[in-house]
Amino acid sequence: MKLYDLIKNGDEYISLVGLGYVGMPIAVEFAKKGVKVIGFDINEHRIHEYKNGIDSTKEVGDEALKNTSVYFTNDEIDLKKALFHIVAVPTPINQDKTPDLSPVINASRTVGRNLRKGSIVVYESTVYPGVTEDICGKILEEESGLRCGIDFKIGYSPERINPGDKIHRLETITKIVSGMDAESLETISKVYELVIEAGVHRVSSLKVAEAAKVVENSQRDINIAFMNELAMVFDKMGIDTNEVIEAMNTKWNALNFKPGLVGGHCIGVDPYYFTYEAEKLGYHSQIILSGRKINDSMGEFVADALIKQLILSGKTPINSKVIILGITFKENCPDIRNSKVTDIIKRLNDYGIFPNVVDPLADPVLTKQAYNVELSDIKNIHNADAILFAVGHDQFKSLSLNDINSFYKVMPNDQKIIIDVKGLLPLSEVKEAGYRIWRL
Numbered sequence: 001m002k003l004y005d006l007i008k009n010g011d012e013y014i015s016l017v018g019l020g021y022v023g024m025p026i027a028v029e030f031a032k033k034g035v036k037v038i039g040f041d042i043n044e045h046r047i048h049e050y051k052n053g054i055d056s057t058k059e060v061g062d063e064a065l066k067n068t069s070v071y072f073t074n075d076e077i078d079l080k081k082a083l084f085h086i087v088a089v090p091t092p093i094n095q096d097k098t099p100d101l102s103p104v105i106n107a108s109r110t111v112g113r114n115l116r117k118g119s120i121v122v123y124e125s126t127v128y129p130g131v132t133e134d135i136c137g138k139i140l141e142e143e144s145g146l147r148c149g150i151d152f153k154i155g156y157s158p159e160r161i162n163p164g165d166k167i168h169r170l171e172t173i174t175k176i177v178s179g180m181d182a183e184s185l186e187t188i189s190k191v192y193e194l195v196i197e198a199g200v201h202r203v204s205s206l207k208v209a210e211a212a213k214v215v216e217n218s219q220r221d222i223n224i225a226f227m228n229e230l231a232m233v234f235d236k237m238g239i240d241t242n243e244v245i246e247a248m249n250t251k252w253n254a255l256n257f258k259p260g261l262v263g264g265h266c267i268g269v270d271p272y273y274f275t276y277e278a279e280k281l282g283y284h285s286q287i288i289l290s291g292r293k294i295n296d297s298m299g300e301f302v303a304d305a306l307i308k309q310l311i312l313s314g315k316t317p318i319n320s321k322v323i324i325l326g327i328t329f330k331e332n333c334p335d336i337r338n339s340k341v342t343d344i345i346k347r348l349n350d351y352g353i354f355p356n357v358v359d360p361l362a363d364p365v366l367t368k369q370a371y372n373v374e375l376s377d378i379k380n381i382h383n384a385d386a387i388l389f390a391v392g393h394d395q396f397k398s399l400s401l402n403d404i405n406s407f408y409k410v411m412p413n414d415q416k417i418i419i420d421v422k423g424l425l426p427l428s429e430v431k432e433a434g435y436r437i438w439r440l
């Protein structure tokens, strides 16, 4: 029987290697379709949580984890049970912005040590073109003693999920799929079709699939950088960027991007994977790296705007109480990796301002560990001079002007400052209510 049929009939396991925001939801989704799934991760704490029905990613929810048949494990020997492996480990960058492939390399060693003849290994981690074949395939061969293309096959299928987004889900996003030959492409496509309702898009090579992922994120990065550049210029011109964008978007071919902080481990990171490989081939990126530079500077720009507003309203920055709402890298998602809100905090700290940070989604322990920031409870926010809305969590969007007002100092003729990075608040209402508002 063919591998696809064996998987579909529950005669062979698939494995998910790396069970974070990407890997865990895939594991749970396959299990829902009756596929037997081994979920492997090196993080014991994570496995313990999953086994106990705790979804720290908030992607599938505790109930789904409690009811899933996925076999969660830290023991790599369990990988031997599977004939189809999906690798979804992190792909961060080093301090010098070069790709850190160590998780992908280590995961390949683990899979390689436990690889059986006849297996397929599919990588989902975002990488630059060539990594899967030239680096991972070779490691799998070395560790297993098997031959790639003969004893086992490899493929690449980038993940495109958008954590926190309840509309664009794993099942509803078209999946790009590649395999090293026609047979593996067919098997990989059919296996993914078990869970991807939107269907798969087959491409001719692993390199095309790898490239498609890094450039779709680079495309977003550049477009946001353009909006951020406009925001900086309009700030000098005294024009409201959001209003300009709203007007511009009435044209049929407008792209609907907004200025903002570009954090996280995808859009702000993946372009560096692409430019790294381009550079090695002698091409120095001009557009992509310029966009990165602009986006990486936005935290400081926002912090400087806040300080300016404090001074213009007659406050002494160092004595002002500043509240920041949100520290995760995006709305309605608990992920704090590569948060650009921390750039704002650092810049404010340089000026002697130590803001109170509120984020009901972020894990207080992880936030303290990663950024040395103590999170405050929104219930304890009083006597503020300025409130900076940094992340568009639903909890912040639902605050009324009365709620917001209760956070400020009660003092006659005191100016209440709002910095609205995400354009969450209704501008004219806020102005009418007497706030001094600045937005990106």
Ligand SMILES: NC(=O)c1ccc[n+]([C@@H]2O[C@H](COP(=O)([O-])OP(=O)(O)OC[C@H]3O[C@@H](n4cnc5c(N)ncnc54)[C@H](O)[C@@H]3O)[C@@H](O)[C@H]2O)c1
Pocket (backbone or CB within 6 Å): 017, 018, 019, 020, 021, 022, 023, 040, 041, 042, 043, 046, 088, 089, 090, 091, 103, 106, 107, 108, 110, 124, 125, 126, 127, 158, 159, 160, 161, 162, 163, 265, 266
């Ligand atoms: N999160 C997203 O929004 C998103 C979207 C699309 C693509 N991606 C890409 O998917 C990949 C995974 O991202 P993520 O957000 O799920 O990361 P994550 O950090 O949430 O999860 C990765 C998991 O891999 C585990 N891990 C690390 N090394 C391992 C190893 N050697 N063996 C087994 N497990 C190991 C970690 O413990 C962690 O639990 C990255 O390449 C990322 O760029 C992420």
